[in-house]
Amino acid sequence: KPPNDTPPKKPSEIPSSQPAIFIPVDRSPDIQEARLKLPILAEEQVIMEAIKENPVVVLCGETGSGKTTQVPQFLYEAGYGSENDVIGITEPRRVAAIAMSQRVALEMNLPQSVISYQIRYEGNVSNETKTKFMTDGVLLKEIQKDFLLTRYRVVIIDEAHERSVYTDILIGLLSRIVPLRAKKGSPLKLIIMSATLRIEDFTENKRLFPVPPPVIKVDARQFPVTVHFNKRTPLEDYAGECYRKVCKIHRMLPAGGILIFLTGQAEVHSLCRRLRKTFPFCGRNYHNATEDEDSQEAVRRFKKSRPKKTMNLPKIDLASYSAQPLDEGDEDREAADDEEDGSGSDLDIDLGDEGAEEDEKADSSLPLFVLPLYSLLAPEKQAKVFRPPPPGTRLCVVATNVAETSLTIPGIKYVVDCGKVKKRYYDKVTGVSSFRVDWTSQASANQRAGRAGRTEPGHCYRLYSSAVFADFEQFSPPEITRRPVEDLVLQMKDLNIEKVVNFPFPTPPSADALIAAEELLISLGALQEPPKTGRLNDLQKAKLSSPITPLGKTMASFPVAPRYAKMLALGRQHECLPYVITIVAAMTVRELFEEVDRPAVSDEEKELLKGKKARVLQMQRIWAGQGSAQKLGDLMVMLGAVGACEYSGLEPKFCERNGLRFKAMLEIRRLRGQLTTTVNSLCPDTHLYLDSKMNPPTESQVTYLRQIVMSGLGDHIARRIRQEELLDEKWRNAYKTPLLEEPVFIHPNSALFRQLPDFVVYQEIMETTKMYMKGVSAIEAEWIPILLPQYCHFGNPLEDPPPFYCSETGRVKCHRPSTFYRVGWQLPAVVA
Numbered sequence: 001k002p003p004n005d006t007p008p009k010k011p012s013e014i015p016s017s018q019p020a021i022f023i024p025v026d027r028s029p030d031i032q033e034a035r036l037k038l039p040i041l042a043e044e045q046v047i048m049e050a051i052k053e054n055p056v057v058v059l060c061g062e063t064g065s066g067k068t069t070q071v072p073q074f075l076y077e078a079g080y081g082s083e084n085d086v087i088g089i090t091e092p093r094r095v096a097a098i099a100m101s102q103r104v105a106l107e108m109n110l111p112q113s114v115i116s117y118q119i120r121y122e123g124n125v126s127n128e129t130k131t132k133f134m135t136d137g138v139l140l141k142e143i144q145k146d147f148l149l150t151r152y153r154v155v156i157i158d159e160a161h162e163r164s165v166y167t168d169i170l171i172g173l174l175s176r177i178v179p180l181r182a183k184k185g186s187p188l189k190l191i192i193m194s195a196t197l198r199i200e201d202f203t204e205n206k207r208l209f210p211v212p213p214p215v216i217k218v219d220a221r222q223f224p225v226t227v228h229f230n231k232r233t234p235l236e237d238y239a240g241e242c243y244r245k246v247c248k249i250h251r252m253l254p255a256g257g258i259l260i261f262l263t264g265q266a267e268v269h270s271l272c273r274r275l276r277k278t279f280p281f282c283g284r285n286y287h288n289a290t291e292d293e294d295s296q297e298a299v300r301r302f303k304k305s306r307p308k309k310t311m312n313l314p315k316i317d318l319a320s321y322s323a324q325p326l327d328e329g330d331e332d333r334e335a336a337d338d339e340e341d342g343s344g345s346d347l348d349i350d351l352g353d354e355g356a357e358e359d360e361k362a363d364s365s366l367p368l369f370v371l372p373l374y375s376l377l378a379p380e381k382q383a384k385v386f387r388p389p390p391p392g393t394r395l396c397v398v399a400t401n402v403a404e405t406s407l408t409i410p411g412i413k414y415v416v417d418c419g420k421v422k423k424r425y426y427d428k429v430t431g432v433s434s435f436r437v438d439w440t441s442q443a444s445a446n447q448r449a450g451r452a453g454r455t456e457p458g459h460c461y462r463l464y465s466s467a468v469f470a471d472f473e474q475f476s477p478p479e480i481t482r483r484p485v486e487d488l489v490l491q492m493k494d495l496n497i498e499k500v501v502n503f504p505f506p507t508p509p510s511a512d513a514l515i516a517a518e519e520l521l522i523s524l525g526a527l528q529e530p531p532k533t534g535r536l537n538d539l540q541k542a543k544l545s546s547p548i549t550p551l552g553k554t555m556a557s558f559p560v561a562p563r564y565a566k567m568l569a570l571g572r573q574h575e576c577l578p579y580v581i582t583i584v585a586a587m588t589v590r591e592l593f594e595e596v597d598r599p600a601v602s603d604e605e606k607e608l609l610k611g612k613k614a615r616v617l618q619m620q621r622i623w624a625g626q627g628s629a630q631k632l633g634d635l636m637v638m639l640g641a642v643g644a645c646e647y648s649g650l651e652p653k654f655c656e657r658n659g660l661r662f663k664a665m666l667e668i669r670r671l672r673g674q675l676t677t678t679v680n681s682l683c684p685d686t687h688l689y690l691d692s693k694m695n696p697p698t699e700s701q702v703t704y705l706r707q708i709v710m711s712g713l714g715d716h717i718a719r720r721i722r723q724e725e726l727l728d729e730k731w732r733n734a735y736k737t738p739l740l741e742e743p744v745f746i747h748p749n750s751a752l753f754r755q756l757p758d759f760v761v762y763q764e765i766m767e768t769t770k771m772y773m774k775g776v777s778a779i780e781a782e783w784i785p786i787l788l789p790q791y792c793h794f795g796n797p798l799e800d801p802p803p804f805y806c807s808e809t810g811r812v813k814c815h816r817p818s819t820f821y822r823v824g825w826q827l828p829a830v831v832a
């Protein structure tokens with residue numbers, strides 16, 4: 001029964017363990033009507049009973065059933081939120097935290113000072129906040145400050161099926177916090193919400209919850225979705241295939257939004273552009289939202305070039321669009337579609353050769369309202385997908401994985417699924433990362449298909465055959481098993497969880513990853529070195545129980561990766577700290593520059609990108625500084641770019657002109673602010689402030705910066721292969737690193753690409769066509785044994801003639817430092 005139709009219960013009717021309040025909410029009739037359609041509303045009683053009776057509840061239901069928007073409202077109405085007791089909800093994505101807090105505030109007719117959000121750098125939490133949406137990382141930070149989360153009465157972990165690393169850790173930590181709070185007499189309720197996917201990892205994990213929590217399933221009103229597989233084996237050019245499929249859907253099929261799943265931002269933009277050219281839409285300032293350049297360009301072309309029909313397809317007038325899908329009710333055929341790879345599908349029209357040129361010519365009859373959607377898109381632009389498209393147009397959202405479960409886009413009837421997903425892969429030992437586009441999982445593909453059946457029966461067009469689908473893995477493995485975990489291990493040690501192997505992970509990371517993390521943290525000085533050996537022996541590997549050091553504590557207070565935290569901890573000398581903070585912020589945010597190497601869709605765009613690239617390279621040369629400053633390499637460029645951008649007053653125009661990503665610059669500013677505050681709180685005598693007119697570092701400061709940077713990147717040293725050592729052509733201009741067999745190269749976009757210094761440290765290695773080092777700085781060989789003895793393997797000066805080389809032991813082979821000790825070198829001071 002809808003709660004608003006029943007009068008508030010009198011306090012005497014409410015059992016004592018439930019908050020004795022019913023807080024009325026003043027919702028608009030429209031909202032109330034929309035809510036009543038959500039399946040979760042029928043379950044309110046059951047859900048609230050379960051929460052009342054149990055400390056932990058698992059709630060699962062199809063995406064769109066109303067979990068995220070409604071459960072916080074149920075709790076609010078039942079009095080779980082007050083000034084002192086906040087209802088907390090975590091989301092793995094920032095987009096969702098912001099969008100959902102806004103949506104709930106709107107539905108409840110309450111200001112955002114009451115229904116608030118907090119993401120890494122921004123939020124609108126106030127004294128009045130009663131419901132707080134946040135990213136999972138934010139709650140993890142709060143646990144570090146207040147382990148029992150005393151401010152919270154309820155914590156909801158949303159999107160638990162996504163298995164983001166922080167979500168997993170939070171569930172592990174909360175499984176311990178909940179009993180502790182019960183002991184203290186102020187119980188904390190934990191609600192785990194998930195799509196209907198593999199919840200056994202939470203419910204049947206005895207180490208996590210000795211008493212299995214009750215599971216409440218919400219039956220979603222999901223309309224049938226007809227799945228059409230491609231007949232042919234999957235194509236390499238899935239983006240092109242997507243384009244053709246959307247064109248066909250738009251021309252042939254009745255009204256209803258189209259949602260397309262692609263793998264990345266560049267692909268999304270490129271498809272948006274192609275579709276806008278083919279189906280131009282003239283309502284530029286619709287919804288007060290300025291269309292971006294692309295669509296203005298499309299409008300201009302449209303005006304010039306219409307009307308030219310290129311295809312002999314039945315023309316569908318907008319007015320004649322009916323609400324009936326072509327094959328609704330024809331169940332036999334739907335079943336056949338499933339079985340026979342879509343034969344008989346309404347989209348089985350052979351376009352022949354005509355398809356090839358169509359995107360050059362505008363199709364005048366059918367306006368399509370094309371919107372991109374991906375995580376890095378500005379929030380205002382993201383919000384556009386929730387509004388109805390302009391009258392007489394069809395909504396078409398080109399999205400990455402964000403649309404899979406986090407956000408429900410209204411009015412989608414057709415889903416086009418390329419079947420791929422872009423994932424970051426890490427090599428567990430070397431940490432080399434690469435982005436790979438791979439097949440998604442069956443579970444994800446089914447989630448994607450489900451997006452089509454929210455409001456009426458829908459269709460999902462899979463651009464791969466059913467045989468390929470059958471080979472997909474059932475679920476994607478949780479993130480925690482796929483990435484390095486040194487940051488997590490450091491955070492746990494900081495929470496005094498010394499034996500990380502015993503932590504109740506929903507799915508534990510591999511032993512290799514845990515060992516690599518422990519070893520790295522020992523090398524960085526964040527954990528105590530085990531007696532005698534620098535490396536871990538088998539027993540130590542099994543226990544992994546090195547306690548945290550004071551330096552480690554300092555490092556753990558910075559919200560950045562341990563390698564960078566080490567730089568910050570060493571940065572307080574020779575007035576280098578503002579520069580270190582800037583460099584670390586830039587390395588953490590990544591991708592300062594716009595992507596200029598992407599493939600262009602048209603000749604015009606090609607020219608545009610060429611011009612932009614020339615400009616970016618020119619600016620990078622300027623920012624790289626002069627003389628010895630250049631040795632700081634890419635990090636100097638970062639410093640110069642941030643400095644110049646700040647000097648301009650963080651102007652979007654300045655960024656645009658110089659190929660900088662404005663959003664990245666904004667984030668760097670925020671992170672610099674956050675790091676500065678952290679430093680000031682660690683060392684009260686520091687009084688650092690954010691200086692917008694930062695002078696470039698002096699020559700000696702650059703030298704110190706290079707040393708500070710290398711102290712954090714000790715396991716990322718590379719030595720150039722000299723001409724005389726060259727045995728194999730593949731090693732020309734290549735570098736050798738201690739851990740990798742393969743040659744690595746300085747990335748062509750790097751400031752040091754032509755210099756080729758003898759020794760460098762790098763931020764990361766990305767594998768594309770070759771192994772490329774990014775974020776490269778030159779270092780001096782003789783600094784290595786002094787600053788990084790823990791990474792050295794000291795040889796005999798007489799027996800090992802080359803004084804420095806990277807050995808197979810994973811260390812840099814060199815001679816004892818005494819020979820190189822330089823007068824005037826000051827060992828880095830440590831903050832706090």
Ligand code: ADP
Nearest residue numbers: 062063064065066067068069070103386408410
């Ligand atoms: P779940 O969390 O179970 O996936 P949600 O609570 O996110 O479901 O969504 C419930 C409903 O609210 C969906 O039908 C969705 O379309 C609608 N909705 C969510 N956010 C918005 C929004 N910003 N604008 C309009 N409708 C929205």
Ligand code: MG
Nearest residue numbers: 067068405406
């Ligand atoms: Mg949700």
